[in-house]
Amino acid sequence: MDQDGSCHSFQSDLWALGCVLYECHEGHPPFFSSSFTELVNAILYSPTPDFGDGSPRLKSMILALLD
Secondary structure, three states, X not given: OOOOOOOOOHHHHHHHHHHHXXXXXXXXXXXXXXXXXXXXXXXXXXXXXXXXXXXXXXXXXXXXXXX
């Protein structure tokens, strides 16, 4: 949590940007589940998903944002 008690931060914004860029590149979100609990567990404990062809620099940036 940040100083005002919210869970939002620059880090969460950058992670969200990584999710958006991943979905734009791949056509689906990096993490998906029909259950909220499973989704949270996937985000916290699953390895960062790999993705197809593309610029190595773009891939590196997206993976760093999702880390």
